[in-house]
Amino acid sequence: MDTFEKHPDLPPPVSEVGVIGWLRKNLFSSPSNSVMTIAALYLLYLAIPPVIKWAFIDADWVGNTRAACTSGGACWVFVGARFEQFMFGFYPQAEHWRVLLTWGIFAGLIGLLIAPRIPGKIWIGSFTLFVFPFIAYNLFHGGVFGLPVVTTSQWGGLMLTLILSTVGIVCALPLGILLALGRRSKMPILKSVCVSYIELWRGVPLITVLFMASVMLPLFLPQGVDFNKLLRALVGIALFQGAYVAEVVRGGLQAIPKGQFEAASSLGLSYAKSMVLIVLPQALKMVIPGLVVTFIELFKDTTLVSIISLLDLLGIVQAGLTDPKWLGMTVEGYVFAGLFYWAFCFGISRYSLHLERRFETGHKR
Amino acid sequence: MSDQTNQSLAPSKPRPWKNPRVHGWVAQITLLLGVVLFFAYIFHNTQVNMQAHGISTGFSFLSQPAGFGIIQSLIPYTPASTYGRTFLVGLLNTVMISVLGIFFATIVGLIIGLARLSHNWLIAKLAAIYIETFRNIPLLLQVFFWYFAVVETMPSPRQSLHIGDVIFLNIRGVYLPEPVFGPGSGFILGALILAIIAVIFIKRWAHNRQMRTGQQFHTVWVSLGILILLPLLTFFAVGAPLTWSLPKLQGFNFTGGLAVIPELTALVIALTIYTASSIAEIVRSGILSVSHGQTEAASSLGLKRGHVMRLVVLPQALRVIIPPLTSQYLNLTKNSSLATAIGYPDLVNVFAGTTLNQTGQAVVIIAMTMGVYLSISLLISLFMNWYNHRKRLIER
Incomplete structure (x- = not known):
């Protein structure tokens, strides 16, 4: 009597697994897909080799002057020769260590703040918010402890971009939170003031706000009072960004269930306490990704200050391109600036995705 | 006795200075006073400052001659025209660039968004790279790149790049053939309008x-037929009154044809590419937001694939897509003000730039410019609210 004998499983057909299977499934699953794949490959073939040839193979890397660029590819010598200016603007070279030191401290503080499981974050945070700005200003500007004074008109490049975006977001956050609370309030006058503020700033382009800050602010102040261009731009950016932050925070406030507000008041907490202790911690945690997106937008928008002739990273690259000694370096300059902005924005947005996953603690039902 | 118990049980009325509602009103009135005082203070300072600079405020400057030329205007404009006309020229240019940008950005964004969802790995990855690249580079940098690194490095008119003998591309801009409508064109337009009305009725x-x-009923085919055939028949019936004006090289420059100035080209390309990357993400998230169960349910009802998309997926996806899409359109309109950085004569450039410098009327001019953008965005939010209300999910 034959006994049933199980044959070993046959391996799957070679066309369904491995590289070939993957190719068939993902690139050539249907005639139209095959056509698209081949067209895309052809386009890549047209685009990529010349770019690589231009940027790497034919490029000139070493030298100090334009004469070093002979091979017809990209002239990275231009970027190399002007690198310090792109980073620090017209900040005196002997004082660069002050800028580096300040950003070093800042990076350290931020690192401590975002690292998980470090005790005393509240103290680090307060230090960063309330003490560090004074240290930073004194280091940048000088005039104390025998540091030579460097006026704000000499600040520029990446340094200025970072100052504009960090100061902008730090000033905009409290303003935005207050506006969001005001917009959610039941008091009619308060609410309408906040709503008009938010809608007014969100309805106009940043350029007009910057124009306003640079042209109209001096008119608004009493005669004789004047402050410098950088501060004017900062005021404009903070007021503008506050409205955007307010809308993001409002989204978080709306997502907090009514029970939380009611529970807070039934415990006898005052409005301020219930907001600070119960509602805002939950709301702000929820809107961190949104706030990061606002920050990225702000970071990109700081480029507009070059229109009111502040030399941020893009402004100083643009100014360098008009130097008669380096005419025709436009593509190199823009590619360099573009890579910098891209790396910053992409890095921050990836970090925000990571935060989103870390904070996902069950508000989704 | 019982009276007394009731009285003690009833909540005691708080004293006015301890009543939260009174607190609220006092705070609000203080706020209102503060705002009013703040504006009064600013107003006073402005008046004093303007008097010190010898600037008289008001709208009277709008009727003075402007005295400067504008490289592109949709309405007749000469340096002898008034500042009021300058404002109008700038406004129309802003509107034109926004409309062009919105049109192209929607098409490119839709294609990239759908490509990102493609089952083809290569296409999906390329779309992802496109989105991540252009979303993370400042728009101003992109505008500069297209203007200074691409458009400005085009060859001179004599060495123009060209497609056949009809389209020319050089440093002065893009030259396209321009349709010239002869007498009788009104009939074609009339026929087109008639066709549209007919299509609405048939539908x-x-x-x-x-x-x-x-x-x-085969609405789509019949409508297409009417829309194409009726104007076409009229076109031939009135004797084909359409000629093309071709650009021709004369001396150092081109004459005839439709000239698109390089600033416009660079700006439209940059706005399109930048905004399309955001629109693509919106389209993708909208389509992904329709749960797979909906598609399966539709297929199990026996709907064809096209019908599943058109009747089930798209209407639900649009509810998610339209609100952020309108705010992208709004962003594009506001971003069109970057035109001023490369000298395209939009509202900010000719009005808040040149006119302000010439007249010194900072307050009125900035207020008018902001007013324009504000009205556009308020109009769009009104539309949004109306749309959201119409398309809201009506649940049980």
């Missing part, structure tokens, strides 16, 4: 009939 009739009897 309504077909819908009603389907609701009543269940019979379907």
Whole structure:
């Protein structure tokens, strides 16, 4: 009597697994897909080799002057020769260590703040918010402890971009939170003031706000009072960004269930306490990704200050391109600036995705 | 006795200075006073400052001659025209660039968004790279790149790049053939309008009939036929009154044809590419937001693939897509003000730039410029609210 004998499983057909299977499934699953794949490959073939040839193979890397660029590819010598200016603007070279030191401290503080499981974050945070700005200003500007004074008109490049975006977001956050609370309030006058503020700033382009800050602010102040261009731009950016932050925070406030507000008041907490202790911690945690997106937008928008002739990273690259000694370096300059902005924005947005996953603690039902 | 108990049980009325409602009103009135005082203070300072600089405020400057030329205007404009006309020219240019940008950005964004969802790995990855690249580079940098690194490095008019003998591309801009409509063109336009009205009626009739009897009607094909055939027949009936004006090289420059100035080209390309990357993400998230169960349910009802998309997925996806899409359109309109950085004569450039410098009327001019953008965004938010209300999910 034959006994049933199980044959070993046959391996799957070679066309369904491995590289070939993957190719068939993902690139050539249907005639139209095959056509698209081949067209895309052809386009890549047209685009990529010349770019690589231009940027790497034919490029000139070493030298100090334009004469070093002979091979017809990209002239990275231009970027190399002007690198310090792109980073620090017209900040005196002997004082660069002050800028580096300040950003070093800042990076350290931020690192401590975002690292998980470090005790005393509240103290680090307060230090960063309330003490560090004074240290930073004194280091940048000088005039104390025998540091030579460097006026704000000499600040520029990446340094200025970072100052504009960090100061902008730090000033905009409290303003935005207050506006969001005001917009959610039941008091009619308060609410309408906040709503008009938010809608007014969100309805106009940043350029007009910057124009306003640079042209109209001096008119608004009493005669004789004047402050410098950088501060004017900062005021404009903070007021503008506050409205955007307010809308993001409002989204978080709306997502907090009514029970939380009611529970807070039934415990006898005052409005301020219930907001600070119960509602805002939950709301702000929820809107961190949104706030990061606002920050990225702000970071990109700081480029507009070059229109009111502040030399941020893009402004100083643009100014360098008009130097008669380096005419025709436009593509190199823009590619360099573009890579910098891209790396910053992409890095921050990836970090925000990571935060989103870390904070996902069950508000989704 | 019982009276007394009731009285003690009733909540005691708080004293006015301890009543939270009174607190609220006091705070609000203080706020209002503060705002009013703040504006009064600013107003006073402005008046004093303007008097010190010898600037008289008001709208009277709008009727003075401007005295400067504008490289592109949709309405007749000469340096002898008034500042009021300058404002109008700038406004129309802003509107034109926004409309062009919105049109192209929607098309490119839709294509990239759908490509990102493609089952083809290569296409999906390329779309992802496109989105991540252009979303993370400041728009101003992109505008500069297209203007200074691409458009400005085009060859001179004599060495123009060209497609056949009709389209020319050089440093002065893009030259396209321009249609010139002869007498009788009005009839074609009339025919087109008639065709559109007819299509609307046919659609309504077909819908009603389907609701009543269940019979379907080939609305799409019939409509297309009417839309194309009716104007085409009229076109030939009135004797084909259309000629093309071709650009021709004369001396150092081109004459004839439709010239698109390089600033416009660079700006439209940059706005399109930048905004399309955001629109693509919106389209993708909208389509992904429709749960797979909906598609399966539709297929199990026996709907064809096209119908599943058109009747089930798209209407639900649009509810998610339209609100952020309108705010992208709004962003594009506001971003069109970057035109001023490369000298395209939009509202900010000719009005808040040149006119302000010439007249010194900072307050009025900035207020008018902001007012324009503000009205556009308020109009769009009104539309948004109306749309959201119309398309809101009506649940049980």
